[in-house]
Amino acid sequence: xxxxxQFPSHSVIEKGQTVTLRCDPISGHDNLYxxxxxxxxxxxxxxxxVKESKQDESGMPNNRFLAERTGGTYSxxxxxxxxxxxxxxxxCASSLRQGGREKLFFGSGTQLSVL
Amino acid sequence: xxxxxxxxxxxxAEGRAANLPCNHxxxxxxxxxxxxxxIHSQGPQYIIHGLKNNETNEMASLxxxxxxxxxxxxxxxxxxxxxAVYYCIVRVYDDYKLSFGAGTTVTVRA
Numbered sequence: 359x360x361x362x363x364q365f366p367s368h369s370v371i372e373k374g375q376t377v378t379l380r381c382d383p384i385s386g387h388d389n390l391y392x393x394x395x396x397x398x399x400x401x402x403x404x405x406x407x408v409k410e411s412k413q414d415e416s417g418m419p420n421n422r423f424l425a426e427r428t429g430g431t432y433s434x435x436x437x438x439x440x441x442x443x444x445x446x447x448x449x450c451a452s453s454l455r456q457g458g459r460e461k462l463f464f465g466s467g468t469q470l471s472v473l
Numbered sequence: 474x475x476x477x478x479x480x481x482x483x484x485x486a487e488g489r490a491a492n493l494p495c496n497h498x499x500x501x502x503x504x505x506x507x508x509x510x511x512i513h514s515q516g517p518q519y520i521i522h523g524l525k526n527n528e529t530n531e532m533a534s535l536x537x538x539x540x541x542x543x544x545x546x547x548x549x550x551x552x553x554x555x556x557a558v559y560y561c562i563v564r565v566y567d568d569y570k571l572s573f574g575a576g577t578t579v580t581v582r583a
Contacts, residue, residue: 362516389569401517401573414569449516453569461507462571464516 360384362465364450370471376438379468381450383432389453390433391462392425396446407433440472476500476563482578485555491548493577495561498542505564506537508546509571510557517560517573520546551581 363382371377383390392404404423405415409430418425422441427433437444447469451462478496485491497506508520521528521535523544528535534547548555560576 391569393571393573400575401511401571403570403572406569417570451516460569461519461522462517464518466514466516 362450362452362463364448364465364468366468367466368469368471370473371440372473373442374439376436377440377470379435379437379448379450379470381433381435381465383450383452384454384463387452387454387463388430389455389460390427391451391453392433392435393449393451393464394446395449396443399446401449404435437470440470442472445470445472476504476572477561477574479559479561479574479577481575482580485548485551485579485581487553487581487583488550491551491555491579491581493546493548493559493561493579494543495546496543497561497563500541500563501565503565506535506541506544507562507564507571508533508535509560509562509573510555511560511576512554512557517571520559522564551579553581553583555579556581 365380388409390407393401395401403417406413407427410427424436447467449464449467451464453460453462505522507522509517511517521533523535537544558576558578560573
C-alpha cells in the first residue's frame with residue numbers, strides 16, 4: 359500500500375514567486391491535513407480537509423496560502439506570493455477517520471526555500 | 474500552549490532499552506497520550522497511543538502512571554535507526570489536530 363506522497367520534495371523559489379505543493383493521501387483516506395515547520399519552530403497544524411471540504415483552516419497563516427482538494431483526492435497548497443518567512447518543511451498527512459483515536463500517516467514533506 | 478514536558482535530549486546505547494519520559498500533569502479524562510517520532514528527512518511517524526492502560530505494539534511500549542500525569546515510552550532494544558526526535562502529544566478523543574512540542578532528540582550510539 360502506497361503511503362502519503364508529496365511533490366516536490368524540494369523547491370527553491372525567489373521571494374514574490376508562486377509555488378504549488380501537492381499531496382496524494384493514502385487511497386481511501388477522507389481526512390487530509392497540512393502541517394508545516396518553519397525554521398527553528400515546532401511543527402504546526404495548517405488545515406484539515408474532509409473529502410473536498412475544508413473542515414478547519416484555523417492554522418493557515420494568511421491569505422497568501424490557498425489549499426484545495428478538488429474531487430476529494432489529492433490536495434494542493436499554493437503560496438502566492440511567497441515570502442522569506444514561508445521557508446520551511448510542509449507536511450501532508452491523512453487518516454481514514456477523524457478523531458482522537460485515529461493515527462495520522464505523514465508524507466516526507468516538501469522543503470520550501472524562499473530566497 | 475504546550476500540554477506536555479519532555480527532556481530536550483537523551484542518548485541511548487544500541488541494543489539497550491530507551492526510556493523516554495513525558496509529563497502531562499494537566500491531562501483531562503478524555504485525553505489520550507500519543508507518541509510520534511520524526512527521523513531526519515522524513516515525516517512524523519506514529520508509534521503508539523494510550524488512554525490509561527499500558528500499551529504495547531511491535532514498535533514500543535507505553536507506560537502511563539495511575540494518575541495519568543506522566544508516561545514513559547519504552548523502545549525495548551534501540552537500534553541506530555531509532556535515532557529521531559520523539560514527540561509526546563496529548564490529544565482529546567474527537568480532536569483531529571496534533572500539537573507537536575519540541576520533543577526529545579534521541580541519539581542511539583553504537
